[in-house]
Amino acid sequence: GAVVSQHPSWVICKSGTSVKIECRSLDFQATTMFWYRQFPKQSLMLMATSNEGSKATYEQGVEKDKFLINHASLTLSTLTVTSAHPEDSSFYICSARGSLAGGGEQYFGPGTRLTVT
């Protein structure tokens, strides 16, 4: 149980275009989803937290107009990178937390590798 999927697993886009990444909880209802960014050989950095049906809370330094997050249902959250630039190239990982989860228990997706050319 507690499976989180991401789609696509990797994507290449041209500078200036937008790309959408989906995060789905497959076997539980995710009241909260988190989006992380990870650069090579570095740790995970939290970008934003989203609760179903409400606006996402962004971490300091994360541009909310550039990284659009939508958590429209209890099983789906999307991250849209708008007007992507090469510096947005990174590994994006989502995680999901169910309503019955204790403490910080959350389950991570497999990640999406974004390359902006």
Next chain:
Amino acid sequence: QQQVKQSPQSLIVQKGGISIINCAYENTAFDYFPWYQQFPGKGPALLIAIRPDVSEKKEGRFTISFNKSAKQFSLHIMDSQPGDSATYFCAAWMDSSYKLIFGSGTRLLVRP
């Protein structure tokens, strides 16, 4: 105060040996301490987690030791195997901030 400091940055262990990774924190409001294993190109997978009211937790070859007074916790991997070669992250969570704070990671290599 929100930081979690992890060491060592990298670790090489012979097959069958014990791998030990350490983490330290400052904020006593943290109340959940998970360890994650990450393989290249994959998302982190929860290995084992502990709460501060317990000093040790064991699951198979993985053990967390927790020292509340020292504000430190560690992961021990017994009988380390080449398949354990991965990056390990400790993390800490507090309900008041509703976020996981990750350590910097430890790259473990287990030699055959």
